[in-house]
Amino acid sequence: MNKYRTHTCGELSKKDKDQKVFLSGWINKKRDHGNLLFLDLRDNYGITQCVIDKKNKYFISLEKLQLESVIKVVGEVSERSKETVNLEISTGEVEIKIESYELLSDCKELPMPIFSDQEYSEEIRLKYRFLDLRRKKIHENIKLRSKVISFIREKMRDIGFLEYQTPILTSSSPEGARDFLVPSRLNPGKFYALPQAPQQFKQLIMISGFDKYFQIAPCFRDEDARADRSPGEFYQLDIEMSFVDQEDVFQVVEKLMNDLFKKFSNKKILNEQFPRITFQETMLKYGTDKPDLRNPLIISEVTSIFTRDDVNFEIFKKLISNGSCARCIVTKDTTNRPRSFFDSMDKWSKNEGYSGLAYLNLENEKKISAKGPIAKFFSDKALNELMKITKAEAGDSIFFACGELQNVEKFLSITRDKLAAELKLINENEFAFCWIIDYPMFEINSDTKKIQFSHNPFSMPQNIDNIDSQNPLDMKAYQYDIVCNGVELSSGAIRNHKPDLMYKLFKIAGYDKDFVDKKFSGMINALKYGAPPHGGIAPGIDRIVMLLANEKNIREVTMFPMNQNAQDLMMNAPSYVSDDQLKELNIKLNKKN
16 A cells, blocks of 8 residues: 555545545645634645644644645545535545644745735746646646647557657758757767757658658747747647648648547637638738638728729828738727727727728718718728728728738738727637648748748749749748647648759759758758658647647746746756866857956
8 A cells, every 4th residue: 555645635535435544745725713724635636625623633733834835644534514515626525534644845935825826927937837837727737738748649649650759969950940059079069959840850751661750849949939939949749741742631630630629628619621721811811821710800902992083091092102002901880889999999009019090980871971080081982892892881890001011911910809809709719720821932031132932941832843934932832831719830831852843942042952962961862762742740739738728828838938038947047067068068158248
């Protein structure tokens, strides 16, 4: 028999009545009722209420113990009275009448309470992460994460995938972020890179003849933190498959995501076959390639309206004459909203760094008319044409933006989110997945004005038979993203398995054959020895769990995250190393005051 416990703190019920048991755990909470002391004992599995009478010789010492001290209690299981039953916990119908206890480990004064989910500063929470992890919500999140990963592994094996491990010490990858570098002691002056993703290795696995690969892969990127991105490291479900096209990858991922989100959430999945939206369409309709499809608001292109002779809004006309575009969002049945709603939207837009949010309200007295700051600039015919383009009706409001395309897209994307929040249009009990497809193969670098790869340079372009006659900026790739509720879970692609085509694409981006041979020697060499058509994707584990746990910040589902400055406050990393260590690695620091 285990000397610390006969049961866990989440196990006992009425069927155990009158049994003598012993439990071990942390003192979660104490309630002193004078003659009786109640304490909640907590372990990984739950909470059990324990009670000790003042006549018991252990009463005074137990009363003095700090919360979060670790104790073993010995006692008898007793059924609670009906009025004291606590149905919020699994053991809520019973309690332990303490006969004796043993102090296993005492606790000094706590820097933060454990029994509540009260918010505390990031610095306190991360410095004392081992305490933060004891709190119920985050403790359950981390347990959920473990269950999600186990479920994924089981499902992937069930559909014929095998798990392989790829190297951690490798060469620099083309993922686009900064590498973490590791100096080589045996190769002075040379460095390994921690993998930003196992991209090249998983393709090499396919070239090696293994048909279906997956891995819960650690990835390392030296990039800034965001709410949905950890600085330093993260984990992804890395998938690669041979002899597949785009739809084959979609079918595997859709089945997995449907099963996964049904298993671990009660929320409804809007479309079990995820909608396919082209990159061009999503940027027009939603202003982003990460659309939240729970939001019904759609962006419309209305540049042509402001070029009409019977529209006299000169600010927009001038911008459009200089190459700008105009787009708008229609909100249904909002003309009866108070003026303060529209004023607050305008104020919000200025706080976001934009010049303001033009709008008009469509009304129908005897005929369609408009009211609002810019309504006077539209003729009746122009209003009718505007309504035809946007499918707006009487009672609707229309919000406008005009400027350079990228600025308009970004502004109306966040405006769409803001309006949906203000109008309470988002159903929080839904998951809305979609695929974004047909990404451009190339784009213009805004700084250098030169052509560059828009995503993964290893992606297969579409229409490869016409590669030489296409404008590079019109070229589409078999590149895709999976998005859920406005969160990008992953990018993926069908890979370019043809070395001659790869050389040609890199040449378009300004890189010669020698660059490719040197930078991607392992990959390009392997492709010359018979490579199967293959493709894959890598959904982020952290983001999946974040959605399932209904959390807004990835820190809440990561066991030991870093802070915004990529520092581990608990373990004091990164840290300085000794001169002897540096000497051994042939490294000399340029130390500045």
